[in-house]
Amino acid sequence: MQIKEEKHGDVMIVNIDDHLDTAAAPQFEQRLLGLIDAGERKVLVDCSKLEYVNSAGLKVFLLAAKKLEPVKGTMIISCLAPSVLMIFEMIGFTRIMKISPTREDALRAFGATVAT
Amino acid sequence: MHEGSISIRIEADVREIERLNRLVRQFGELHDVPSRTLYAVNLALDELVTNAMLYGFDDASGKDVLVRIETAGHELVASVHDGGKPFNPLDVKPPDLNAPLEDRELGGLGIHLVRSLMDQVTYRRDGDQNVLTVRKKIR
Numbered sequence: 001m002q003i004k005e006e007k008h009g010d011v012m013i014v015n016i017d018d019h020l021d022t023a024a025a026p027q028f029e030q031r032l033l034g035l036i037d038a039g040e041r042k043v044l045v046d047c048s049k050l051e052y053v054n055s056a057g058l059k060v061f062l063l064a065a066k067k068l069e070p071v072k073g074t075m076i077i078s079c080l081a082p083s084v085l086m087i088f089e090m091i092g093f094t095r096i097m098k099i100s101p102t103r104e105d106a107l108r109a110f111g112a113t114v115a116t
Numbered sequence: 117m118h119e120g121s122i123s124i125r126i127e128a129d130v131r132e133i134e135r136l137n138r139l140v141r142q143f144g145e146l147h148d149v150p151s152r153t154l155y156a157v158n159l160a161l162d163e164l165v166t167n168a169m170l171y172g173f174d175d176a177s178g179k180d181v182l183v184r185i186e187t188a189g190h191e192l193v194a195s196v197h198d199g200g201k202p203f204n205p206l207d208v209k210p211p212d213l214n215a216p217l218e219d220r221e222l223g224g225l226g227i228h229l230v231r232s233l234m235d236q237v238t239y240r241r242d243g244d245q246n247v248l249t250v251r252k253k254i255r
Contacts, residue, residue: 019134021130021133021162022162022166023130023133023134052159054163054166054229055166058225059225062220063222065217066217066220069217069218083155087159090233091228092211092213092214092220096216096220
């Protein structure tokens with residue numbers, strides 16, 4: 001798995017790809033939680049290239065959402081592939097996390113300007 | 117779907133799971149297992165094998181886990197065998213999916229996925245082995 005970060009205004013976009021599994025989860029946890037510790041409050045996780053997630057990866061999303069809530073931060077997860085979205089639904093995360101079909105929708109939800 | 121079976125022995129190291137997934141996918145494609153079924157079985161096996169590797173052994177070095185898959189009739193049956201401490205993951209409390217974010221617990225997500233993805237999950241202790249068996253009907 002590769003993790004690439006980019007800043008769009010005050011939104012921190014984190015792009016992840018391939019497999020978010022038990023072997024990859026610690027690296028993702030360190031990066032994502034590290035960004036929140038460093039003060040990022042608008043975090044967009046772009047999953048357009050993510051093919052697979054297991055419970056170790058899901059746990060990282062839950063940890064990040066739990067960390068952001070008390071500091072009034074927001075995480076939006078965008079572009080989940082149907083098979084990955086099914087897993088998010090199965091585990092009940094679509095009820096407690098913000099999911100966006102596209103990156104542009106997510107950026108708009110953060111109040112960022114999006115070039116059309 | 118064609119009838120067949122495979123046994124895969126992997127080292128008790130989470131980096132081996134990607135290799136397991138690849139072998140399961142190859143087996144599935146060769147036996148015409150529908151891709152949705154294959155995805156579900158792969159994820160369920162990932163969760164069960166990870167559990168066995170991380171919680172079963174005090175020292176996992178030199179240990180291994182055996183995975184068996186069989187396609188018969190309209191059903192796929194897979195089992196995970198490990199020589200770790202007796203542990204039945206089905207005893208783990210299921211997560212409360214209706215809990216608000218702050219109360220959502222981190223544990224139990226994996227076994228919940230296994231139960232949701234498979235039609236049946238059973239545990240038995242067989243001698244010094246934990247054996248978890250999952251079944252999935254092909255529709």
